[in-house]
Amino acid sequence: ATVSEPAQKCCTENIQPFLASILEELMGPVSSGFTEVRSLFDKEVNEIIQDFQKTNDITKLKENVDQLMKLPFNSVKMEPCYLKVNLLRELLQDLKSRFKVYHIDFVIQRTQNFMQELMENAVYTFEQLFSPSRQTDSAKLATTIEKVKLRVLK
Numbered sequence: 001a002t003v004s005e006p007a008q009k010c011c012t013e014n015i016q017p018f019l020a021s022i023l024e025e026l027m028g029p030v031s032s033g034f035t036e037v038r039s040l041f042d043k044e045v046n047e048i049i050q051d052f053q054k055t056n057d058i059t060k061l062k063e064n065v066d067q068l069m070k071l072p073f074n075s076v077k078m079e080p081c082y083l084k085v086n087l088l089r090e091l092l093q094d095l096k097s098r099f100k101v102y103h104i105d106f107v108i109q110r111t112q113n114f115m116q117e118l119m120e121n122a123v124y125t126f127e128q129l130f131s132p133s134r135q136t137d138s139a140k141l142a143t144t145i146e147k148v149k150l151r152v153l154k
Contacts, residue, residue: 025091030111033084037115038153040081041122044068045149049142056138069127072119081119085111126152 048064071077085108092104129148 022095026088029085029087029091032087033081033111033115034118036081036084037078037119037122040077041071041119041126042149042153044071044077045126045145049145049149052145053142058138058141061141065127065130069123071123072116078116078119081115082112085115122152 045068048061048068051064052061088108088111089104092107096102096104126148129151130145
């Protein structure tokens with residue numbers, strides 16, 4: 001009871017007025033990182049479509065889809081996504097001094113983990129939606145892949 005009122009006053013005066021601007025500032029790098037994940041998924045599926053349209057090889061298509069399933073664990077391809085979030089380091093340094101925000105690396109690492117998880121979910125969903133379609137006419141497969149990609153991105 002003794003601490004509650006001063007703590008409430010401190011939060012109301014010194015923290016709450018800044019929360020919206022802090023959140024907005026932090027969301028820039030986070031949003032761009034997740035946008036990069038989306039773009040990477042889109043690019044990889046487009047490459048699968050283009051390769052299939054050139055070769056019309058079902059076996060190669062299966063190999064490419066299997067490779068897509070490994071995408072979340074491909075650190076080289078995921079690196080551009082992760083780099084977008086590294087901008088948080090600078091932003092959080094300012095917050096560290098003003099609001100005693102610690103564990104900056106933890107915040108960045110958790111954000112990158114969520115990005116990897118999002119990619120895992122995207123490729124898993126793609127594979128689940130596309131699997132039944134592998135039996136269809138090979139002439140329609142490129143269109144089917146595109147439709148599945150758009151559904152996953154939605």
